[in-house]
Amino acid sequence: MKSFLVSLIALTASIGVRGATSDSIDWSAHQWQAPLPTDSRGPCPGLNTLANHGFLPRNGSNITIPIVLAAIKAGFNHEPTSLMRTAGKLGLLTTDNPDHFALEELALHGTIEHDASFSRSDLAIGDNIHFNATVFATLKNSNPGVDYYNITSAAQVMVQRLAEDSLINPNLTNTIKEFSARVGESGLYLGVIGNITTGVAPKKFVQIFFEQERLPLEEGWHRSDVPIDDDNFNKLTNAITQAVTEWAPSGPIVCPWVRLQPEGPVTLVPLVVGTDHPGADNS
Numbered sequence: 161m162k163s164f165l166v167s168l169i170a171l172t173a174s175i176g177v178r179g180a181t182s183d184s185i186d187w188s189a190h191q192w193q194a195p196l197p198t199d200s201r202g203p204c205p206g207l208n209t210l211a212n213h214g215f216l217p218r219n220g221s222n223i224t225i226p227i228v229l230a231a232i233k234a235g236f237n238h239e240p241t242s243l244m245r246t247a248g249k250l251g252l253l254t255t256d257n258p259d260h261f262a263l264e265e266l267a268l269h270g271t272i273e274h275d276a277s278f279s280r281s282d283l284a285i286g287d288n289i290h291f292n293a294t295v296f297a298t299l300k301n302s303n304p305g306v307d308y309y310n311i312t313s314a315a316q317v318m319v320q321r322l323a324e325d326s327l328i329n330p331n332l333t334n335t336i337k338e339f340s341a342r343v344g345e346s347g348l349y350l351g352v353i354g355n356i357t358t359g360v361a362p363k364k365f366v367q368i369f370f371e372q373e374r375l376p377l378e379e380g381w382h383r384s385d386v387p388i389d390d391d392n393f394n395k396l397t398n399a400i401t402q403a404v405t406e407w408a409p410s411g412p413i414v415c416p417w418v419r420l421q422p423e424g425p426v427t428l429v430p431l432v433v434g435t436d437h438p439g440a441d442n443s
């Protein structure tokens with residue numbers, strides 16, 4: 161089983177969050193509300209949006225892995241995939257709490273949070289938590305002339321964001337781990353907000369998602385009819401990887417991987433062929 165972060169043996173046990181279909185969501189109980197100043201929000205527009213719609217606690221705190229997995233299923237029809245279980249586990253590494261995190265804690269640089277994001281500054285530049293319109297302009301203005309983003313434009317945005325940040329952040333960290341995270345995050349905005357099969361996402365929907373952290377329900381968005389799972393998600397992220405015309409690791413050499421599961425091999429998904437970067441083996 162491949163995910164874009166690490167290969168993990170799939171848990172076969174049911175996690176008990178199935179059963180939410182688009183019909184069974186009571187959207188009146190999940191209306192968008194702006195967060196209060198005391199609510200915790202973080203660097204992930206997906207989880208912030210789920211909190212703004214009450215799929216996650218609106219206060220953004222006391223979030224456990226089962227809570228996250230139930231929320232992505234209910235709000236996005238995203239299965240509790242190996243990637244999402246891994247993201248949840250990495251989320252817990254950002255806090256001293258044994259079993260829960262707050263959204264803002266996810267901003268701990270180097271765990272999941274990384275440089276050259278699509279809508280946040282690098283930590284070394286300033287604010288790596290809140291939406292930054294200057295940073296987001298690159299994605300926003302991509303794929304000119306049409307009203308959708310797609311696999312090609314997402315790959316171009318990745319290349320362009322790295323080029324921009326490398327001019328202003330001399331310590332930009334860009335190993336295979338950060339690359340893989342950007343690919344996955346591209347797959348999430350294309351596949352969750354757009355179409356998981358085609359990788360085409362209406363620009364208007366993506367902009368509302370990033371700029372307002374709101375699901376564009378009134379504008380016509382609905383949850384993916386097709387459950388988002390490892391299979392369709394990996395197809396999309398593989399296509400994005402193929403479309404990236406240029407990428408090479410740069411910045412501080414750090415071993416990017418942690419071993420998360422006793423029986424799971426720490427195997428890098430071959431996103432980048434031929435790199436001799438230390439991150440490209442089982443280091």
Ligand code: HEM
Nearest residue numbers: 203204206247248251266272273274277278279280345348
């Ligand atoms: C299906 C659910 C999810 C969606 C749609 C989603 C979407 C996204 C997107 C599009 C980004 C890129 C933001 C940017 O580059 O500006 C992102 C970043 C991030 N996500 Fe999520 N995400 C999801 C689940 C998760 C989970 C489960 C976690 C951890 C518990 C997580 C933690 C993060 C973090 C820490 C970042 C910041 C990375 C960075 O840009 O530095 N996300 N997410």
Ligand SMILES: *[C@@H]1O[C@H](CO)[C@@H](O)[C@H](O)[C@H]1NC(C)=O
Nearest residue numbers: 216217218219220221222223
């Ligand atoms: C946040 O909300 C959850 C769910 O409503 C609640 O259990 C938790 O105690 C709240 N946490 C804080 C810090 O207010």
Ligand SMILES: *[C@@H]1O[C@H](CO)[C@@H](O)[C@H](O)[C@H]1NC(C)=O
Nearest residue numbers: 221222223255257260261262
């Ligand atoms: C919620 O999280 C806060 C902050 O970590 C913690 O102090 C509190 O005990 C937690 N509450 C519950 C019900 O877990």
Ligand SMILES: *[C@@H]1O[C@H](CO)[C@@H](O)[C@H](O)[C@H]1NC(C)=O
Nearest residue numbers: 281285286287292293294295
């Ligand atoms: C927003 O991003 C731009 C471009 O990277 C940067 O110059 C600016 O300082 C950022 N703003 C904040 C508040 O971090």
Ligand SMILES: *[C@@H]1O[C@H](CO)[C@@H](O)[C@H](O)[C@H]1NC(C)=O
Nearest residue numbers: 303304306309310311312313
């Ligand atoms: C993405 O859209 C652009 C503009 O219409 C187009 O040139 C490109 O071929 C599309 N990419 C894919 C993978 O369909």
Ligand SMILES: *[C@@H]1O[C@H](CO)[C@@H](O)[C@H](O)[C@H]1NC(C)=O
Nearest residue numbers: 269270284331332333412414
């Ligand atoms: C550069 O990045 C590395 C890896 O993230 C970090 O350990 C180091 O503290 C950073 N140095 C500076 C000067 O920011």
Ligand SMILES: *[C@@H]1O[C@H](CO)[C@@H](O)[C@H](O)[C@H]1NC(C)=O
Nearest residue numbers: 355356357358383384385386
């Ligand atoms: C994605 O696009 C395909 C092909 O156009 C279509 O059959 C499918 O219904 C779309 N799926 C979603 C979730 O919009």
